Amino acid sequence: MNYPDNSFFDxxxxxxxxxEFCIEGADIVHPVYTGVINDTYVVESSSTNQKYILQxxxxxxxxxxxxxxxxxxxxxALNGIMTPRLIYTRNGLPGIEKGQEIWRMMTFIxxxxxxxxxCPLAETAGTMLARYHKVFVGFxxxxxHNLPGFHDAESSIKRLISTKSRFSNTEKNKQLEDLIxxxxxxxxxxxxxxxxxPNRLVHGDPKLSNFIFDNSEDKAICLxxxxxFSNDNVAVELGDAVRSFCHMQDVDSAPFNKxxxxxxxxxxxxxxxxxxxQEISDIIKGVKFVTLDLCARYITDAYEEKYFKLDSxxxxxxxxxxxVKASNLVSFxxxxxxxxxxxxxxxxxxxxx
Numbered sequence: 001m002n003y004p005d006n007s008f009f010d011x012x013x014x015x016x017x018x019x020e021f022c023i024e025g026a027d028i029v030h031p032v033y034t035g036v037i038n039d040t041y042v043v044e045s046s047s048t049n050q051k052y053i054l055q056x057x058x059x060x061x062x063x064x065x066x067x068x069x070x071x072x073x074x075x076x077a078l079n080g081i082m083t084p085r086l087i088y089t090r091n092g093l094p095g096i097e098k099g100q101e102i103w104r105m106m107t108f109i110x111x112x113x114x115x116x117x118x119c120p121l122a123e124t125a126g127t128m129l130a131r132y133h134k135v136f137v138g139f140x141x142x143x144x145h146n147l148p149g150f151h152d153a154e155s156s157i158k159r160l161i162s163t164k165s166r167f168s169n170t171e172k173n174k175q176l177e178d179l180i181x182x183x184x185x186x187x188x189x190x191x192x193x194x195x196x197x198p199n200r201l202v203h204g205d206p207k208l209s210n211f212i213f214d215n216s217e218d219k220a221i222c223l224x225x226x227x228x229f230s231n232d233n234v235a236v237e238l239g240d241a242v243r244s245f246c247h248m249q250d251v252d253s254a255p256f257n258k259x260x261x262x263x264x265x266x267x268x269x270x271x272x273x274x275x276x277x278q279e280i281s282d283i284i285k286g287v288k289f290v291t292l293d294l295c296a297r298y299i300t301d302a303y304e305e306k307y308f309k310l311d312s313x314x315x316x317x318x319x320x321x322x323x324v325k326a327s328n329l330v331s332f333x334x335x336x337x338x339x340x341x342x343x344x345x346x347x348x349x350x351x352x353x
Contacts, residue, residue, distance in 0.1 A: 204228025
């Protein structure tokens with residue numbers, strides 16, 4: 001993935017920045033091009049053989065987010081779950097504010113990420129996600145930073161309506177008409193009501209690329225990109241994971257993979273003894289909810305071209321990228337609709353085994 005030249009900073013400037021954190025001997029910095037929100041770098045010390053992750057946070061995040069990260073990772077570490085940890089500055093702060101930019105340094109988790117799911121990987125990732133959820137049962141923490149409208153299909157659709165009106169006389173409006181009509185036709189506030197589910201602390205973005213797997217085994221060892229941790233419901237959380245794992249390569253391909261779905265849900269249920277019957281019943285509803293929400297967000301950014309980063313190795317513009325991704329999500333959603341009863345039966349079978 002290639003980003004515009006001004007997305008990343010000069011190595012010399014970054015090495016100067018690293019001196020403000022409590023690490024020693026940093027002398028190598030190189031960018032990581034796989035993220036879609038934050039600018040990420042691997043920092044290395046040739047003298048200590050240590051690696052770290054340096055990130056410039058997207059402007060949607062405030063400095064308060066770093067205190068939330070500290071609370072979440074402390075809880076995980078206390079319960080024996082591997083997690084990246086913040087490295088504080090020499091002034092005792094969890095990050096650096098420079099003008100409008102926020103920088104943080106975190107420990108590096110050795111392992112590998114994958115771009116395509118398999119049944120063994122999906123099963124172990126499902127178990128890992130359930131362990132995360134279980135750790136936070138009864139954890140009473142009030143988040144300092146919140147992302148308004150995140151995983152909120154109604155909010156995303158309202159924003160899409162507003163954006164559409166601003167582009168009413170453009171060619172984009174004509175080209176996106178079918179996608180917009182699909183979202184409007186499928187979304188029904190009452191049918192997608194998940195407000196009765198327990199409020200749990202969840203990762204918020206459990207997509208395939210946010211799982212770290214052991215280098216030698218098909219075993220999930222950690223979740224990264226913890227910026228979206230929030231209080232939400234498990235149906236939406238699992239829906240987002242299923243959308244990513246079962247769509248194979250994130251949102252760029254189809255069809256829906258039932259075998260991977262069964263493996264992921266089986267792994268999750270093996271460690272999710274805290275779930276209520278209603279949470280289990282609403283998993284497929286959560287998949288559809290998240291899919292429509294993300295579809296609306298992609299269409300909105302197809303208009304505005306300012307939120308998601310461009311993968312210029314595949315697309316010529318954010319408009320093209322986002323409209324293709326939205327179109328693929330429509331196909332994915334239709335596949336879920338067509339197989340909804342069978343998928344609900346698979347969930348029930350996983351719970352009974």
